[in-house]
Amino acid sequence: MPQPDRLPGTPDFRITLPKGGGQAHGHLLAQFGGNGTYKFLLREGSVVAADAWPGLGDHARRIRTDLRASGDLVDAPTGPGLAQAERRWVATRDIECNSSSAAAALVYGYDASGPESWRTAEGHPLADYLSTGWRPPRKAWLVRGSNVSGHNLVRHLWLQEGFISLAAAHLPPVEETDPTKSTLRRYVEEGYEGAASYNQKRGLVDELHAFLTQMRVGDTVATISDGRLHIGRVTGDAVQTSSPDGLSNVRRTAEWLPRSHAYEDLPEEVQQKLSVQHDVVDLTGVLEVFDGLTGRDEGPAPAAPGAEPATERPAPRELSLPHVTEALADDLLVHDRAWLEEIRELLIDERQMVFYGPPGTGKTYLAMKLAEYFGGGPEQVKIVQFHPSYAYEDFFEGFRPVEDPETREVAFRLTAGPLRELADLALREGNRHVPHFLIIDEINRANLAKVFGELYFLLEYRKKSVRLTYSGDDFALPPNLFVIGTMNTADRSIALVDAAMRRRFAFVELSPRTEPTAGLLARWLKREGKNVEPARLLETLNARVNDADFAIGPSYLMKPGVYRDGGLERTWRTKILPLLEEHHYGESLDVTARYGLDALREQHP
Numbered sequence: 001m002p003q004p005d006r007l008p009g010t011p012d013f014r015i016t017l018p019k020g021g022g023q024a025h026g027h028l029l030a031q032f033g034g035n036g037t038y039k040f041l042l043r044e045g046s047v048v049a050a051d052a053w054p055g056l057g058d059h060a061r062r063i064r065t066d067l068r069a070s071g072d073l074v075d076a077p078t079g080p081g082l083a084q085a086e087r088r089w090v091a092t093r094d095i096e097c098n099s100s101s102a103a104a105a106l107v108y109g110y111d112a113s114g115p116e117s118w119r120t121a122e123g124h125p126l127a128d129y130l131s132t133g134w135r136p137p138r139k140a141w142l143v144r145g146s147n148v149s150g151h152n153l154v155r156h157l158w159l160q161e162g163f164i165s166l167a168a169a170h171l172p173p174v175e176e177t178d179p180t181k182s183t184l185r186r187y188v189e190e191g192y193e194g195a196a197s198y199n200q201k202r203g204l205v206d207e208l209h210a211f212l213t214q215m216r217v218g219d220t221v222a223t224i225s226d227g228r229l230h231i232g233r234v235t236g237d238a239v240q241t242s243s244p245d246g247l248s249n250v251r252r253t254a255e256w257l258p259r260s261h262a263y264e265d266l267p268e269e270v271q272q273k274l275s276v277q278h279d280v281v282d283l284t285g286v287l288e289v290f291d292g293l294t295g296r297d298e299g300p301a302p303a304a305p306g307a308e309p310a311t312e313r314p315a316p317r318e319l320s321l322p323h324v325t326e327a328l329a330d331d332l333l334v335h336d337r338a339w340l341e342e343i344r345e346l347l348i349d350e351r352q353m354v355f356y357g358p359p360g361t362g363k364t365y366l367a368m369k370l371a372e373y374f375g376g377g378p379e380q381v382k383i384v385q386f387h388p389s390y391a392y393e394d395f396f397e398g399f400r401p402v403e404d405p406e407t408r409e410v411a412f413r414l415t416a417g418p419l420r421e422l423a424d425l426a427l428r429e430g431n432r433h434v435p436h437f438l439i440i441d442e443i444n445r446a447n448l449a450k451v452f453g454e455l456y457f458l459l460e461y462r463k464k465s466v467r468l469t470y471s472g473d474d475f476a477l478p479p480n481l482f483v484i485g486t487m488n489t490a491d492r493s494i495a496l497v498d499a500a501m502r503r504r505f506a507f508v509e510l511s512p513r514t515e516p517t518a519g520l521l522a523r524w525l526k527r528e529g530k531n532v533e534p535a536r537l538l539e540t541l542n543a544r545v546n547d548a549d550f551a552i553g554p555s556y557l558m559k560p561g562v563y564r565d566g567g568l569e570r571t572w573r574t575k576i577l578p579l580l581e582e583h584h585y586g587e588s589l590d591v592t593a594r595y596g597l598d599a600l601r602e603q604h605p
Contacts, residue, residue, distance in 0.1 A: 013118035022047030033098035053110035128181035154225035165248035232256035272476035357510035360553025371437035386446035443485030521554035
């Protein structure tokens with residue numbers, strides 16, 4: 001039987017199974033499978049996971065079963081210390097698969113992306129060896145040219161002569177029309193040997209691939225020069241030339257619009273994207289914003305004869321927080337609606353806020369209620385609680401052990417934390433005008449610099465992006481993501497909040513001695529039709545406490561159990577007095593004689 005033809009110019013690829021489970025090997029074939037991608041040959045001797053994960057598709061399961069029944073997959077020898085559930089199979093012949101993803105599913109026992117799973121010996125993904133796949137009809141790009149070896153090409157060349165370019169000073173002539181990343185890597189390795197570091201060459205490959213292969217005629221292009229954003233349209237294919245100064249050897253013609261835009265006047269989401277420090281940046285995520293800035297002056301692509309005229313794309317909705325209503329103020333028992341409106345204004349201006357005060361002042365309750373009101377529902381609200389062992393990997397992203405429920409195998413995978421999940425949700429198409437809220441309860445109980453990491457910078461500079469520690473992505477906090485923290489001032493086991501934290505958050509005090517918290521219990525009792533005595537007792541108690549941070553909040557007395565027979569006395573004895581005993585620890589003070597119900601009632605019989 002003739003061997004299938006190997007795809008020319010492609011290397012061998014491998015997958016390494018976890019926990020020393022062995023490797024699978026294979027290569028791309030020149031023939032196409034049923035889904036329009038290249039077939040993949042899994043080589044004889046490749047090791048395959050014996051058990052299938054629950055999410056594996058039925059077709060892939062049948063293939064594994066048939067290969068097992070035909071003897072093409074047999075038990076692999078069990079190594080020392082390898083549990084029964086960790087058994088592997090081994091291929092007794094070359095197996096032709098419909099695609100690289102089908103081969104990856106066969107090896108792993110679960111659905112996986114073949115272009116990303118299969119790697120060369122150097123670690124390069126198979127995707128680098130494939131031609132460009134589907135892409136949107138029109139994309140947007142940032143190409144930097146205001147500081148190319150100290151020269152402002154935008155001002156002196158691009159705008160005047162109508163083009164964009166990359167220096168590519170040492171790049172040999174590229175013969176392919178749409179070179180893959182692997183092809184470009186060979187050219188870069190050849191031309192830049194000794195002239196650039198490994199990271200520089202990797203970045204150059206990415207930028208050349210975007211400029212030569214991903215970019216298309218008709219795409220929107222933008223550049224920054226002298227503090228202004230210039231927008232245009234790509235009008236020509238990429239050409240390689242030899243520029244006199246060696247600063248613009250790869251070019252595309254571009255038609256620039258006459259009007260430019262001041263950087264400081266640009267929408268926040270555009271400023272975030274423009275802060276990514278690469279020479280070529282995909283800006284398709286803000287293409288609608290560019291269309292709004294230009295009024296589609298660059299014009300749509302010509303319509304085919306007899307085609308329906310293009311409909312006008314609706315303008316993106318603006319991000320805003322709803323104004324405070326009397327109904328909300330009444331529901332929260334806040335007597336002064338202006339106080340709630342000030343909270344709204346602070347959130348709009350600062351994006352981050354902390355409610356701080358003694359225990360029982362309703363900080364978390366208020367944060368949740370406001371977040372649901374301003375965000376439009378609980379679906380846009382995520383709550384986390386900090387504690388001393390909480391870390392960046394828990395909060396944002398990190399490699400965590402993930403167990404297969406059937407095989408009990410454990411592998412470390414990059415996993416998103418609550419902040420990354422909420423940020424991704426806020427950035428989805430159709431969500432960008434919807435406020436999303438992250439509530440951090442007990443925010444002062446964690447090492448904040450450790451938890452936030454490089455995100456600490458983004459809390460203050462919302463219009464910038466940073467390179468993430470684990471994934472390496474360029475990340476910015478979405479404009480529609482708000483953070484509300486709560487902080488218990490009676491918790492003296494945590495060091496005082498540092499100046500960096502105070503600079504990044506607006507702090508709002510909730511104190512039993514000031515409104516809106518001071519009269520909250522009385523208003524609640526009146527609404528519930530109950531005796532107002534507990535409100536008078538609480539006011540008397542707090543007047544005797546000599547430290548505002550240890551005053552007692554009203555929420556202790558806003559629970560149904562307090563108003564059953566003996567409930568007030570029980571709550572006072574088991575909830576309130578222990579807090580005050582802790583406050584006066586070591587002072588030899590009779591807490592009951594000073595703060596007990598009988599003592600307080602004597603003052604207000």
